Amino acid sequence: MSQASPAPAKRSSLSRVVIAVVVLVLVALIVMHILHKKAPASGAARQVVTVAAATLGAMPVVLSELGTVTPIATVTVLPQLSGYLVEVGYREGQDVVKGQFLAQIDPRQYEISKQQAEAQLAKDKASLAQARSDLARYSQLYEKKSIAEQTYIDQKFLVQQDEAAVKSDEANIAQFALDLTYCHITSPVSGRVGLRLVDPGNYVTASSQPGIAVITTMKPTTIEFTVPQNSLGDVLQRFNAGAKMTVTAYSSDNTREVGTGTLYAINNQMATATGTVSMRATFANDDEALFPNEFVNVKLLVDTMQNAVLVPTPAVQSGAPGDYVYLVNADQTVSVHKVTLGPSDGKHTVIASGLAAGNTVVTDGMDRLSDGAKIQVAQARPAASGAAAASAPGGASGTHHRREASAASQAS
Template identity: 75%
Template sequence: MSEAVTPRPKRSRRGLIVLVLIVLVLLALAAVHLLTRKKPSRETPPIVVTVASAVTGSMPVTLSELGTVTPTATVTVLPQLSGYLTEVGYHEGEEVQKGQFLAQIDPRQYQISKQQAQAALAKDRASLAQARADLARYTQLNEHKSIAQQTFEDQQFLVLQDEAAVKADIANIAQFDLDLAYCRITAPVSGKVGLRLVDPGNYVTATSSTGIVVITTIKPTTVQFTVPQDALARIVQRLNTGAKLPVTAYSSDNTREIATGTLYAVSNQMATSTGTVTLRATFANDDEALFPNEFVNVRLLVDTMQNAVLVPTAAVQTGAPGDFVYLVNANNTVAVHKVTIGPGDGKHTVIASGLSAGDVVVTDGTDRLNDGAKIQAAQARPGTAAGSSKAPAAASGAASGAAAPGAAASS
C-alpha cells in the first residue's frame, strides 16, 4: 500500500515575506529619521583677549643711529728741527694743559749758531757806523764840490748795504731764538697724551712722521653720526629756529645711557652713495665716559608731538592690508582696521590716522583672531599719556625704523 505525499503549507513562506517587509520598513523609517534629524548647534565660545583704549598724549620724535666718538682735537706732536732727544717731561696717559712741557731736544748746537749770528750782527753794526760816519763827511765835501759825485753816491749805497746786513743778522738771531724755542717741545692743545713714541737718546728729525706723542682732547668731545636725507629738513628747520636738539649716547648694546649732549653741527654736503648727511653733537664728557673712536648708539630728539593718538605697540599688526589693528565693536566682535602709524617709544605707538581717542583695540591674543571674531575682554588697560612720555625712547624698535615713519608723519 503506497503512502500519499503531504504538500508543505504555504503559510510559512508567506509569513517570512511579511517579516522581511516589516524589517525593511523599519530600516527605511530609521534611515529617514536619521537623515531628517536636525544636528544640535554648537556655538563657538568667544576668544579671550586683552584690550586697551586709544588715548591722546605726547610722543617724542627721535632718530636712532650709530655714532662714533670723535675728539675735538687729535694732534701728533712732531719735532720742528733735528737733534737728540734729551728729556721727556710727561707720563703716558696723563692729562696735559696747553703749553705744558713735553720733551727737550739738545739745544747746544742752536745756541752756538745764535752766538755766531750775534757776533756777525756786532761786526755789521760797526761797519754800518763807519759807513754812516764816512757818509756824513762826504756829504759836507759834496756840498762844497770837493768830492766826486760818484764817490758820494757810492758811499750812500754802502750805508744801505750795511743796514741790510744788520737786518739780516737780526733775522738770523730771531731764527735761532725760534729754534731754541722749538728745542723745548710743549703741548699745542690741552688733552690726554697717549703712549710714548720716542725715548730719550733718540735722534729726531723735522721730517719724522712718527712724532713725539699724540694728544687727544677728551673734555669736551663730540659724537659723529649720520641721518637719512628724509629727516634732514625737519632737523634743519628746528636748528634755524634756535632750538637746542638733545642728543643721548647709549652703549653699543643699547642698554646703558652714557652721556647727554646737544647737536651743534650739520655737514654741508649729502653723501650721494648712501643718501645720508653727517651730524655732530657735543658732550661735556667730564667723567670721560665717552672714549675716542668708540662706537655708540645715538638718539636725537627732533621734536615732541602733542595731542597724538596713542595705542600700545603690541596692538599694531602688519599683514596683507598693511599696518592694522583689531578694533573692538560694540557687539564684542573685532574688525580688521587699517591705520597709519607714526613714531613709537617701544611702549606706545602714534596712530597718525585711522583711530580716535577712546577706540578700543586688542593688545594680546591677536594671533587667534580674524575679521568678525567674537571676543571676551580679559582686562581693560587704558593707556596713559604720561606713561608714553616717560618711557625710554625705543631701545631696539626705534633703531629698526620706528623713528623714520615718525619723522615723515610729523613733517
C-alpha cells in the first residue's frame, strides 16, 4: 500500500500542468483576438460623402429687401365750403376717372349770393356811367373856365371810385361762381374710391375731416423699399450709368411672384437711424395684384456676374478658419480649404477666391470630416447616374475614381 501512493501524486501534478497550459493558451488566444480587433481602429474609417465639381457660370447679384406698395396718388377729397350734402354720386369701391362727379353740396345759398353780387354790379355800373357823363360835361366847362378846377378834379376821382366798385362786384361774382363749382365736387384724379365717409344730409364745412371720399390710384403703382449703405455704391453705379434695373416683387410669404417693375428713383439722403436709403420702383400692375400699403418682398437685380466659380451652397462651411470647403484630393482624402465668398442665390454660391473651376468639393456628409480624412464617394442613384457622371471631375474619369475608391474600401 505504501509503494502505490506516489503514482496518484504524479498524475495530479501532471493534470495541474495541463490545465495551466490550457489556461495560458486560452489567455493568449483572447489577447491575440483583442489585439486583432483593435488593429483596424488605429486607422480612420473612410467617410461616405457626396461631392460636386466647381463650375463656371453666371450669377445674378440680387438684393432682397422688404418693401411697401405705395400708390402714385392717394387723395382725400375735402369740401371747399360749408353746406348740406344733398347727393353722393359714387359707389363704394368704384373706379372713377379725373373730373367724374362725386358729391353735391346744396348750392342755393351761393346762387342767391351771386344774384346779389350781379345786382350790385348793375347798380355800380349805372353809377359809373353817370359819373363819366358828368365828367365829360365838367371837362367842357373847365376848358371854358366856367367851373372851379377842384370841382373837375373831384369828378375825375369819383369816376375812378365807381370803376373800382365795378371791378369789386365782378370779383364777387367770380367768387360766387367758384363757390357754385365747389358745390359740385368732382374727382381730382383717376383711381378707386374707398368706403363712403359721409352720407347725404350731413352738414359739412370747409376742409372738414374725414372728407368726402378717398381716391387711390391702383395702376400703375410703385413699391418703396430700402437698401443698406454697404450695397448703395453698386446700385448707384449702375443707376447713374443709365442701366435699367429690374425689381421683382413677391408675396409676403415668398410663395409667389406678384409683379415685375423698374427702379426709377433713389432718395437724396440716408436714414441715419437705420443706415439705409429709400428707393422706389414703378410697376404697371395691370392685374392689380399689388394692393396699396401691402407689404411685399422685393428683389433688386443689381448686376450679373459672368464666368464666376460656382459651388453648391451646402459645400460652404463656416468655422474657426472662417469660410471654407472640404477639397477632395487625388488620393481620396480631403483638406480644409479657405475661400472668399461672393453672392449666392440659395442653390449656388460664388467663390470669389480660393477655388478654381474643376476642383471637387464635398457637399454632404462632412459632419465627421477633418483635415486629411479619408473619404469614399457615395454611389450615384440609378436615376441620376448620368447627371452624377457629368458633374464629376473629368466626366467619365470621375466615375472611374469612385469605383477605385469603392474597391479600396471593400479591400480594407
